[in-house]
Amino acid sequence: MNSSTKKWLFLKASSFLLIPLMIWFIFNLVSVFDKDYVEVVSFFSKQPSKLLVSLLLVFSYFFSALSISEVFEDYIQNKKIKNAANKSLNIFAIIMPLLTIIIIFNLKT
Amino acid sequence: MDNKNPLSPHIQIYRWHISSLVSITHRITGIINITAITIICFWIASLLLGESNYELTKVFLQSIFGKFIILSLTWSFSFQILSEIRHLIMDLGYGFETKITNITGLLVIFGSFISTILIYLT
Numbered sequence: 183m184n185s186s187t188k189k190w191l192f193l194k195a196s197s198f199l200l201i202p203l204m205i206w207f208i209f210n211l212v213s214v215f216d217k218d219y220v221e222v223v224s225f226f227s228k229q230p231s232k233l234l235v236s237l238l239l240v241f242s243y244f245f246s247a248l249s250i251s252e253v254f255e256d257y258i259q260n261k262k263i264k265n266a267a268n269k270s271l272n273i274f275a276i277i278m279p280l281l282t283i284i285i286i287f288n289l290k291t
Numbered sequence: 292m293d294n295k296n297p298l299s300p301h302i303q304i305y306r307w308h309i310s311s312l313v314s315i316t317h318r319i320t321g322i323i324n325i326t327a328i329t330i331i332c333f334w335i336a337s338l339l340l341g342e343s344n345y346e347l348t349k350v351f352l353q354s355i356f357g358k359f360i361i362l363s364l365t366w367s368f369s370f371q372i373l374s375e376i377r378h379l380i381m382d383l384g385y386g387f388e389t390k391i392t393n394i395t396g397l398l399v400i401f402g403s404f405i406s407t408i409l410i411y412l413t
Contacts, residue, residue: 194382197375197378198379201372204368204372208369211331211361211365215352215357219345220342222345226338235335242325243325243328253318259296259298278329279332282332285336288339
C-alpha cells in the first residue's frame with residue numbers, strides 16, 4: 183500500500199475514533215473543570231475516565247501529528263526543514279501523551 | 292535539496308465560500324484543540340503538586356475568564372466534532388454538490404453554537 187494512502191487511512195481511523203472520545207470528554211470537562219482538587223483528581227484517577235482520557239490523548243496527538251504534517255507538506259518546500267519539523271512534531275506527539283498517561287496512572291485520590 | 296512539488300496557494304487568494312470558511316475554521320479549531328489538550332496535560336500534571344498548590348488553578352477556573360475559556364473550548368471541540376463528521380461523510384462519497392456542501396457547512400457552523408449551549412447547560 184502507498185504510504186500516502188496508509189497515512190490517509192490512519193488519519194480517518196483516528197478521526198472516527200476521536201469523535202465519541204471528544205464528545206465524552208467535553209461533557210465531562212464542563213462538569214468537572216471548576217470543582218475542588220479531590221473531585222478533579224477523582225475524575226482523572228478513576229475508571230472509565232482514566233482509560234478514556236488516556237485513549238483521547240493518544241488518538242488526539244496521533245491525529246494532530248498526521249494533520250499538522252499535512253500542513254508542513256502543503257507549505258514547507260525545503261526538505262531538510264520539513265523533515266526536522268516532522269521529527270520534532272512526532273517526538274512531541276509521543277512524549278506528551280506518554281508522560282501524561284504515566285501521571286494519570288500515578289494519581290491517588 | 293528543495294522539493295519541486297507545487298505548494299498550496301495561500302488562503303488570501305481564495306474568494307470566501309461557506310465551505311472555505313468551514314475548512315479554515317476546521318484547521319484553526321484543530322490547532323486550538325491540540326493546544327488546549329496540551330494545557331490540559333499540564334493541568335493534570337499540576338495535580339501531582341497536591342491540594343494546597345491547586346488553589347490558584349481552582350480560583351482561575353472558577354473565574355469569569357476561566358469559564359469563558361471552557362465555553363470557548365466547548366465550541367471549538369463541538370465545531371471540530373461536527374466538521375469531522377462532515378469530512379467522514381464526504382470521504383464516503385456523499386455531499387459534494389455545491390448546494391449540499393453549503394447546507395452541511397451551515398449545519399456545522401450553527402450546530403457548533405447550538406451544541407455548545409446544550410453541552411454547557413446540561
